[in-house]
Amino acid sequence: MGAASAAPTGGGPRxxxxxxxxxxxxxxxxxxxxxxxxxxxxxxxxAFALYISFTRTNGLTYEWRWFENYIALFNDPIVLQVFLNNxxxxxxxxxxxxxxxxxxxxxxxxxxxxxxxRVIFFLPNVLSxxxxxxxxxxxxxxxxxxxxxLGLFGVEPIQFFTNGTTAIAIIIxxxxxxxxxxxxxxxxxxxxxxxxxxFEAAAIDGAGWWKRLWYITLxxxxxxxxxxxxxxxxxxxxxxxxxxxxxxxxxxxFDTTTIDYLVYLRAFSATNLGSGAALAVLIxxxxxxxxxxxxxxxxxxKED
Amino acid sequence: xxxxxxxxxxxxxxxxxxxxxACAPATPADGETxxxxxxxxGLLGRLLENGDPDLENSFLDQMAVAYEEENPGVDxxxxxxxxxxxxxxxxxQAAAIAGTGPDIRIQFAGSPTTNFADFFVDLEPLLxxxxxxxxxxxxxxxxxxxxSGRLLGMPFGAGNLFTVFQNHxxxxxxxxxxxxxxATWEEMIANGQQVVDNTDKNGFWLANLExxxxxxxxxxxxxxxxxxxxFTSMVAGDIPVDDPAMVKAYETFAAWGASGLTNPxxxxxxxxxxxxxxxxxxxxxYLVGTWENQNMLDAFGEDGVSSFFIPVLEGAAFPNIGAGGxxxxxxITEGAEDKELAADFLKFLAQAEIQDLWVELDQRQAxxxxxxxxxxxxxxxxxxxxEELTGATDGVTFAFDSLMPQATIDLFYRVNASVxxxxxxxxxxxxxxKASYETEIANQ
Numbered sequence: 233m234g235a236a237s238a239a240p241t242g243g244g245p246r247x248x249x250x251x252x253x254x255x256x257x258x259x260x261x262x263x264x265x266x267x268x269x270x271x272x273x274x275x276x277x278x279a280f281a282l283y284i285s286f287t288r289t290n291g292l293t294y295e296w297r298w299f300e301n302y303i304a305l306f307n308d309p310i311v312l313q314v315f316l317n318n319x320x321x322x323x324x325x326x327x328x329x330x331x332x333x334x335x336x337x338x339x340x341x342x343x344x345x346x347x348x349x350r351v352i353f354f355l356p357n358v359l360s361x362x363x364x365x366x367x368x369x370x371x372x373x374x375x376x377x378x379x380x381x382l383g384l385f386g387v388e389p390i391q392f393f394t395n396g397t398t399a400i401a402i403i404i405x406x407x408x409x410x411x412x413x414x415x416x417x418x419x420x421x422x423x424x425x426x427x428x429x430x431f432e433a434a435a436i437d438g439a440g441w442w443k444r445l446w447y448i449t450l451x452x453x454x455x456x457x458x459x460x461x462x463x464x465x466x467x468x469x470x471x472x473x474x475x476x477x478x479x480x481x482x483x484x485x486f487d488t489t490t491i492d493y494l495v496y497l498r499a500f501s502a503t504n505l506g507s508g509a510a511l512a513v514l515i516x517x518x519x520x521x522x523x524x525x526x527x528x529x530x531x532x533x534k535e536d
Numbered sequence: 537x538x539x540x541x542x543x544x545x546x547x548x549x550x551x552x553x554x555x556x557x558a559c560a561p562a563t564p565a566d567g568e569t570x571x572x573x574x575x576x577x578g579l580l581g582r583l584l585e586n587g588d589p590d591l592e593n594s595f596l597d598q599m600a601v602a603y604e605e606e607n608p609g610v611d612x613x614x615x616x617x618x619x620x621x622x623x624x625x626x627x628x629q630a631a632a633i634a635g636t637g638p639d640i641r642i643q644f645a646g647s648p649t650t651n652f653a654d655f656f657v658d659l660e661p662l663l664x665x666x667x668x669x670x671x672x673x674x675x676x677x678x679x680x681x682x683x684s685g686r687l688l689g690m691p692f693g694a695g696n697l698f699t700v701f702q703n704h705x706x707x708x709x710x711x712x713x714x715x716x717x718x719a720t721w722e723e724m725i726a727n728g729q730q731v732v733d734n735t736d737k738n739g740f741w742l743a744n745l746e747x748x749x750x751x752x753x754x755x756x757x758x759x760x761x762x763x764x765x766x767f768t769s770m771v772a773g774d775i776p777v778d779d780p781a782m783v784k785a786y787e788t789f790a791a792w793g794a795s796g797l798t799n800p801x802x803x804x805x806x807x808x809x810x811x812x813x814x815x816x817x818x819x820x821x822y823l824v825g826t827w828e829n830q831n832m833l834d835a836f837g838e839d840g841v842s843s844f845f846i847p848v849l850e851g852a853a854f855p856n857i858g859a860g861g862x863x864x865x866x867x868i869t870e871g872a873e874d875k876e877l878a879a880d881f882l883k884f885l886a887q888a889e890i891q892d893l894w895v896e897l898d899q900r901q902a903x904x905x906x907x908x909x910x911x912x913x914x915x916x917x918x919x920x921x922x923e924e925l926t927g928a929t930d931g932v933t934f935a936f937d938s939l940m941p942q943a944t945i946d947l948f949y950r951v952n953a954s955v956x957x958x959x960x961x962x963x964x965x966x967x968x969x970k971a972s973y974e975t976e977i978a979n980q
Contacts, residue, residue: 394804
């Protein structure tokens, strides 16, 4: 009230200093809620996780251990095994992107029934990970639909979840199935931003479907493609918990355990939050480095 | 301008204060209801299929109502956690750290209780000798298993034993007499082979996705080799975790997994789906624990099923032994707002006649109260198991996963699952357990 009402009226010159100060305060107040949210819900938890990664704690008592948790993790063969599991899960990234590109191009070209398929492909995204996990666990269970179907052809039932390789394959299948729809739509949004005249010109010049895809479509959606690639890689290292928890509980042994699941096991099941936090910090750094590399590879910062 | 800044700050401060006040727990005034929140994971309570409390069969819910009637103004809220107990433990820890945990938690006795020493209060001063002196098995819930340690959980019930249930119909079909149960592990395997050879049934039913079956079997077999104090000595460091008896037990377990005598999906059936698989009648033997007594009787009737303790290996030094021990512990959490009320509820449950009600209702185990009424045991299975226990002159082995540090227990289950499937050698499994135990003990 004060500054605004005390300002001269009738078109007189404003005092620049008071104007700037008032704007600054309004600006600060405007960003304050967001600032509090960022500090309270992002910066503080991250800083606290970093702090407890240097301690041995069950959440109630804290004992400073310097780098002991980190050293123990580097010497732990289970951490290496689990990390390699995550690397295996990276197979899902090109798979899901390949299918998403294919679907988005078909939707972009408005194949027959494209509106229907657009809805169908999006449907897995309204299902929770738990539901999708249960669906796949039941379908590929010993007495599940897949084994029943195989039985019709005289194939003996397969124990998909007692072998790490097949169990990971089924989880990857679930990830691809649940993820390609939304990513198709993301890519579709990139496709719709391409100037149609480019396609028309290419068609006039006699470029076929594959040439248009390779020389026009894909280069023009490079940024979206890069974004989708990066979020998929991040997802593979930080968000498979739900699938693993529901489908295999990380087993048999640690054969399908992922890093995020191991963070949970260390932090809560083994009541060692410090070790879990140290693992989370390491994976945070690893994902950060990986993202920077991908950013360079896809040249996301470069102008077209 | 300064006034405006001050005004904005005052407004912000007031907003924060109002928000914090709104979030703060209310202090009950006189005459208000005192609430007691109890978390269970199927140990004393039951749920219906739709998730509502099974008031007809759930001891805990019945006792909550009875206690409320005795104590007007008290509201006992029972929450069934669901999921396996590893998950339930993680939920509890997370909630306790966040300050949203229960006042009373019911969990497995032994290390699943003592591993959370920081989360539970010492019950000794709250319950007093007049209650505790009447209960058996108190020391398994003491910090460090030290008789003078803090008492972290009140034992409830006489405990469970790991057993093998036998389906009479399948055994008869295979030409075996259920009245003559196998005396050794090898005999039982031979019987299983006979079942497979003579019928279209499996010798054994088991659900080992989580590795729990391995936990019961390894505990029983090692007990047979090293005696009832095998794992208490192991946790104290007097017997190494990689003792040859452990390797031998795991070799037997691996051979069982590779034998082809079990249900073919044994490695991927979860514990939660376990009983449903056996009661469909496709297998002769079911390796589990006495907690399944009632389910077995419901499925097969008194004449259709019987049980025997998990047999030990031929030539074992301690052949007349059982495995298992105190199962249930009730703890008061550090976060409990009204610890006196929580203690009063535990005292209520600890009464001999209340435990008798539980025995009568559940028929799963006997009372651990000195004045418990053994006539309340009506289940023929439970009676037979108690008779068998009197013949167990070598005692009862308290299981590996009732004594070890939590991280070692978690690893134990996982290596069990892997060894059974042949994905891990017995030697590697035991070496991993030893390394985990040493790390955890060093950290304590």
